[in-house]
Amino acid sequence: MSVDSQKTRKACCSNLKLFLASLAFVYFSKAFGGAYMKSSITQIERRFDVPSSLIGVIDGSFEMGNLLVIAFVSYFGAKLHRPRLIGIGCVIMSAGCFLISLPHFLQGLYKYETSVSHNADVNSTGSILPCLSNHSRAEADKMPDLETRTACEKAAGSYLWIYVFLGNMLRGIGETPIMPLGVSYLDDFSKEENTPFYLACIHTVGILGPMFGFMLGSFLAKIYVDIGSVDLDSITISHKDSRWVGAWWLGFIVTGTVILLSSIPFWFLPKSLPKQGEEESQSKGTELTTVAEQEIFLPDENQDREEKPVTFQELAKVPSLRRLFKNSIFTLMVLTYLVVVNGFIGMITFKPKFLEQVYGQSASKAIFLIGIMNLPAVALGIITGGFVLKRYKLGVIGAARVSIAASIGSFCLLCVQVFISCDNAEVAGVTVTYQGAPQVSYNPQTLLSQCNLGCSCSMKRWDPVCAYNGVTYASPCLAGCRSATGNGKDTMFHNCTCAGEMMAPGTNMSTVLGQCTRRSNCDYIFKIYMALSALASFISACGGTPGYIVLLRSIQPDLKALALGMQTLIVRTLGGIPPPIYFGALIDRTCLKWGTKQCGGRGACRIYDADSFRITFLGLITGLYFVSNILWGGLYYKIVKRQKKLALRNQAKENGQEGNTLGNGHASISIAKNKEDADNESTI
Structure with a gap:
């Protein structure tokens, strides 16, 4: 008999450890895919020539997929085979990833704007000479007729981004069971004192996923989209170009x-396991919460937890939801997470573009730096937060204090980042005049000057060239260039009259393909910004695990899966879908020069006003984090208030026990009423 008991205990530990390792790998893989999606946002935007607002809709489709099934999965998932549901979700996520890649095989080769002729007949929207003196500007900017444009869009596959939208939605559907069912399964069958450590391990392994995802995104951002299908020597742009x-x-x-x-x-794990360590003792308290605090946040803990079959009548009344949202701490926690996630999603979605436009970094380098600086800082912060909780045996109030301190610290560093910036890239007619004076202009007419009036240039084309004076011109024609030598990437334009306006007579008036690099001091400023950004990421992540523990310890065990699912539903719906859309729409308002689609019409933005971009982007994030700090203050007040009521309740119990039991009828009634009031406040 003892041998069987020992085997059962070993099997339990083995299954729990297998589930822990499997869940950690799933967290890694889903974060790997999610981070890669974020890192490839800029590439997808350019490939399908869509604005940031539409790319925000595509990015938000992941949360839309969550919204479709999360209520069902969270409510019924605990009644079903949770590990297998997680396995099914992974298969659906995988199918979504494959669907996202499908448009590449359905649409033609990528064609970017260029005025350079080269040997390949595929990567050119037209071969035009600098300074079109024999054409009218109207012809250069003429839009194709509707029939021609429709045929062109069909051939180019302009609407194939819908596959990306649907594939990302499938990813969201498949990801739904992992968090609520995985965490509740682990918490149900592990020791309470081990749960924070297990969660920290899972999230720590999970944070490696974004690191690898951004690394992969950085590597592939340097590889041309049609590799294997075109001669790379014929490509006239580099990975630093905004058309790449x-x-x-x-x-x-x-x-x-x-x-x-x-x-x-997950296909081989059982539906349920024995509680870890239940053979040893059932009376051990958790290291994260004292007995008193556990009592107020989890009342009636010894109630019957036997699962009952779900009826349609029960679902229609949704009694569990009423119990759930009666808990004011749970409600405030969800609201706080909602505001924080709004800022975080907006930041992580457009941060690569932010680094590219404000600090002049290439898309590949921006993604790489986020992967090796911000994400390891987040991982270290999560570990530190979990260690602080376990080392000092902090209760719910202590965990809330750690989260508040981390939130305030990261907010202060975010405020400092708003004031760290580089100057705009010098583009003639866009950010500077043709004489070199700073002048940000959203009007395309400023691209014209006396030096290029005789060239009949298109104001829509974006084919930047860099002059020796350090100024970028939107195209060789707008630079007033009269001749060209070389081919492909080695093409040079000569006798550029506009470049000569800012240089002494007799100096080199030639230009080369591509934008000019930023001023040297921008690299130093960028290093300061990245250091502050990494530090802010670390401090903010320190409050992640404590905040999650506050949420878990304010939920009754039988409603844990539902509560986590509802929290995920609300936060994903209102915190995941809108931010990429309104962040993208506001960022679009700072665009100075839009690209032109292959079939005509406005494409993706090529250059932004760096100052407006910075103020809009960081200002919006800072405002959201400010609101979250206010909510944390209200949350802490509610926790302390309940603690005081708990102290009075315990004191009344002690007084009742010391007196004569038979002669304390009124005291017993008072104690019972106090208990009922406390339970009503803390019951979910």
């Missing part, structure tokens, strides 16, 4: 394969 598109599709094939592999262990 990397091999975004290849990463989704990789991430889909990894997610598919992560689903395998």
Whole structure:
């Protein structure tokens, strides 16, 4: 008999450890895929020539997929086979990744704006000479007729971004069971004192996913989108150009394969396990909460937890939801998370573009730096937060204090970042005049000057060239260039009259392909910004695990899966879908020069006003974090208030026990009423 008991205990530990390892790998793989999606946003935007607002809708489709099934999964998931539901979700996520990559194989080769002729007949929207003196400007900017444009859009696959939208939605549907069912399964069958450590381990392994995702995104951003299909020597742009598109599709094939592999262990795990350590003792308190605090946040803990079948009548009344939202701490926690996630999602979605436009970094380098600086800082912060909780045995109030301190610290550093910036890239007629004076202009007419009036240039074309005076011109024609030598990337334009206006007579009036680099002091400023950004990421992450513990310890065990699911539903719906859309729409308002689609019409933005971009982007994030700090203050007040009521309740109990039991009828009634009031406040 003892041998069987020992085998059962070993099997339990083995299954729990297998589930822990499998869940950690799933967290890694889903974060791997999610981070790669974020890192490839810029590439997708350029490939399909869509504005930031539409790319925000595409990015938000992940949360839309969550919204479709999360209520069902969270409510019924605890009644079903949770590990297998997680495995099914992984398969769906993998299918979504493969669907996202499908447009690459359905649409033609990528064609970017260029005025350079080269040997390949595929990557050119037209071969025009600098300074079109024999054409009218109206002809240069003429839009194709409706029939021609429709045929062109069909051939170019302009609407294939819908596949990306639907694939990302499938990713959201598949990701739904992982968090609520995985965490509740782990918390149900592990020791309470071990739960924070297990969660910290899972999130720590999970944070490696974004690191690898951004690394993969950085690597593929340097590889041309049509690699293997075109002669790379014929490509006239580099990975630093705003028209460049990397091999975004290849990463989704990789991430889909990894997610598919992560689903395998869950098909072999049991539906339930014995409670970890229940053979040893059932009376041990948790290291995270004192007995008193546990009592107020989890009343009636010894109630019957036997699962009952769900009826349609019960679902229609939704009694569990009423109990859930009666808990004021749970409600405030969800509201706080909602505001924080709004800022975080907006920041992580457009931060690569922010680094590219404000600090002059290439898309590949921006993604790489986020992967090696911000994400390790987040991982270290999560570990530190979990260590502080376990080392000092902090209760719910202590955990709330750590979260508040982390939130205020990261907010202060974010405020400092708003004032750190570089000057705008010097583009003639856009950010500076043709004489070199600073002048930000949203009017395309400022691209024209006396030096290029005789050239009949198109004001829509974006084919930047860099002059020796350090100024970028929107195209060789707008630079007033009269001749060209070389071909491909080695093309040079000569006798550029506009470049001569800012240089002494006799100096070199030639230009080369591509934008000019930023001033040297911008690199130093950028290093300061990245250091502050990494520090802010670390401090903010220190409050992640404590905040999550506050949420978990304010939920009754039988409603844990539902509560986590509802929290995910609300935060994902209102915190995941809107931010990319309104962040993108506001960022679009700072665009100075829009690109032109292959078939005509406005494409993706090529250059932004760096100052307006910075103030809009960081100002919005700072405002959201300010609101979250106010909410944390209200949350802390509610926790302390309940603690005082708990102290009075315990004191009344002690007084009742010391007196004569038979002669304390009124005291017993008072104690019972106090208990009922406390339970009504803390019951979910």
